[in-house]
Amino acid sequence: MPDLREQVLAxxxxxxxxxxxxxxxxxxxxxxxxxxxxxxxxHFGSKDALVAELVARGFTGLSEMLEAAxxxxxxxxxxxxxxxxxxxxxxxxxxxxxxxxxxPELADLSACPSADTESTRxxxxxxxxxxxxxxxxxxxxxxxxxxxxxxWSLVHGLxxxxxxxxxxxxxxxxxxxxxxxTEALVExxxxxxxxxxxxxxx
Amino acid sequence: MPDLREQVLAxxxxxxxxxxxxxxxxxxxxxxxxxxxxxxxxHFGSKDALVAELVARGFTGLSEMLEAAxxxxxxxxxxxxxxxxxxxxxxxxxxxxxxxxxxPELADLSACPSADTESTRxxxxxxxxxxxxxxxxxxxxxxxxxxxxxxWSLVHGLxxxxxxxxxxxxxxxxxxxxxxxTEALVExxxxxxxxxxxxxxx
DNA sequence: GCGCGCGACTTGACAGTGTCAAGTACGCGC
DNA sequence: GCGCGTACTTGACACTGTCAAGTCGCGCGC
Numbered sequence: 456m457p458d459l460r461e462q463v464l465a466x467x468x469x470x471x472x473x474x475x476x477x478x479x480x481x482x483x484x485x486x487x488x489x490x491x492x493x494x495x496x497x498h499f500g501s502k503d504a505l506v507a508e509l510v511a512r513g514f515t516g517l518s519e520m521l522e523a524a525x526x527x528x529x530x531x532x533x534x535x536x537x538x539x540x541x542x543x544x545x546x547x548x549x550x551x552x553x554x555x556x557x558x559p560e561l562a563d564l565s566a567c568p569s570a571d572t573e574s575t576r577x578x579x580x581x582x583x584x585x586x587x588x589x590x591x592x593x594x595x596x597x598x599x600x601x602x603x604x605x606x607w608s609l610v611h612g613l614x615x616x617x618x619x620x621x622x623x624x625x626x627x628x629x630x631x632x633x634x635x636x637t638e639a640l641v642e643x644x645x646x647x648x649x650x651x652x653x654x655x656x657x
Numbered sequence: 658m659p660d661l662r663e664q665v666l667a668x669x670x671x672x673x674x675x676x677x678x679x680x681x682x683x684x685x686x687x688x689x690x691x692x693x694x695x696x697x698x699x700h701f702g703s704k705d706a707l708v709a710e711l712v713a714r715g716f717t718g719l720s721e722m723l724e725a726a727x728x729x730x731x732x733x734x735x736x737x738x739x740x741x742x743x744x745x746x747x748x749x750x751x752x753x754x755x756x757x758x759x760x761p762e763l764a765d766l767s768a769c770p771s772a773d774t775e776s777t778r779x780x781x782x783x784x785x786x787x788x789x790x791x792x793x794x795x796x797x798x799x800x801x802x803x804x805x806x807x808x809w810s811l812v813h814g815l816x817x818x819x820x821x822x823x824x825x826x827x828x829x830x831x832x833x834x835x836x837x838x839t840e841a842l843v844e845x846x847x848x849x850x851x852x853x854x855x856x857x858x859x
Numbered sequence: 860g861c862g863c864g865c866g867a868c869t870t871g872a873c874a875g876t877g878t879c880a881a882g883t884a885c886g887c888g889c
Numbered sequence: 890g891c892g893c894g895t896a897c898t899t900g901a902c903a904c905t906g907t908c909a910a911g912t913c914g915c916g917c918g919c
Contacts (some may be wrong), residue, residue: 459896475762477679480876491898493878498896502877557821560677601845604815604824605853608846609807612814619759622806643803644810647857651807654856655849661867682905693869695907700867704906861919869912876905883898889891 462488463495464512467505471551476561481505506555507567513552514573517545521580531588532656536649538584539610543641546614553618557611581607591657602655609648613641664690665697666714669707673753678763683707708757709769715754716775719747723782733790734858738851740786741812745843748816755820759813783809793859804857811850815843 466484481502482492499505524537546553555561556574564570585603616622623637668686683704684694701707726739748755757763758776766772787805818824825839 477762481878482876490896492876493899494897496878557817557823559822560679597845598849601842601849604842604846605811605849607824608814608818609811610814611818612810612812613806615759615817616810616813620761621759622809640803640806643799644806647800647803647807651850651853651857655853683907684905694905695870696868698907863917864915866915867913869910871908871910873908874906877903879900879902881898881900883896885894885896887893887895 459488459490459494460498463498463505464509467509468551471554476551476554476558479506503562504566506562507564507570509552510556510562510564511567511570511573513549513556514570514577516549516552517542517556518573518577518580520545521577525580525584531584532649532653535584535588535606536645538580539606539645539649540641542610543614543617543645546618547637550618553614557615578607589656594657602652606652610645613644617641661690661692661696662700665700665707666711669711670751670753673756678753678756678760681708705764706768708764709766709772711754712758712764712766713769713772713775715751715758716772716779718751718754719744719758720775720779720782722747723779727782727786733786734851734855737786737790737808738847740782741808741847741851742843744812745816745819745847748820749839752820755816759817780809791858796859804854808854812847815846819843 463484466487467479470483470487471479479502481495485492485495488494495505499508520541521538524541525534527534527537529537564574582603585606586599589602590599613622617637623640665686668689669681672685672689673681681704683697687694687697690696697707701710722743723740726743727736729736729739731739784805787808788801791804792801815824819839825842
């Protein structure tokens, strides 16, 4: 049991994954780590701070996956599509983190500045890719903004619905490969969307 | 103070709207209604049951708005677009309800059967509109499913991001008209999307 | 007319939670 | 050797959801 701080973070994610964010309890986490109920509190100051740290780490993970997609080979269209796929994959593989990341009432992220910078880092990948794909000398800024919002909304909505289990059956195991049918659904949905979005190119 | 049951439901929504779903407390609700801490419990049996009831009512409200859009005049394309707009509008005008509706870990909806029927009622509006717009004798079922998922994901993602405040600045007042800039953002995003989706027509 | 049952509500208790306020053990520089 | 800060423990408080009783009042059968 090397680093209690890391252990606490891991146990928190595990707990959220198992029983949802409402069941996240510092005391239960402490119990799982085999320490007193105040030990986690010593490392994080408050439950909010712990959650904020998890959120920040989540956004760095997401940013890395998006940046990998961005720097892949292929046309801008292809890389934008890859980024969308990466977004959904991240949500499915890190359900616990994803569930927390977009819930401002859970932890005020102002406490953890890196959360803010990491989330804009992820966002700017999307902005760059959309500009590259749909930008042009005669394309107004407003239009690009709308296209960015459209792409983000689509992948975020798809990811959210999948994680919450509203779409098809959820594959419950954490970290496991998403099952075949959701895989196919994601692929076909992104396919339809990227084909549709292609018609917006200048 | 006529119907305590209704009063409790209203106070619950109010509380969620003010301080987020984590702050929903039966005891605080009871305090606001001026009754003992067990009075709400008598009407609902458990906190989960209360939330489930709110979810069910939320879905009926959403279904009604979607059905109104469905039975409006105009081309299928236009009505589909209106339904999307209705979805986002519902989320913005009933933030508290919307925040709860897609969170299965908050309340097991199996306790409240109407929640399930009402949610599929809303979903089937979307399915009908997509079939009407994109269906045809030579269009495979899989393709239609993908288009349904695409539409749902887009409006759900847009609504979620707006409600959570990730997109632009949130207009915090509950029930108030969404402010001008988010209004414009929604309009432009749906515009871009419905134009893009049009290219998928048979 | 009257008991009485039952629904609406209250009071009291218990385990669980986040958090504040102390106390304890221990390693390291001086 | 000694202080001191770091990592942690123990104990307490207010708060939560929920179980178990008790109280009040009203309508209905007899």
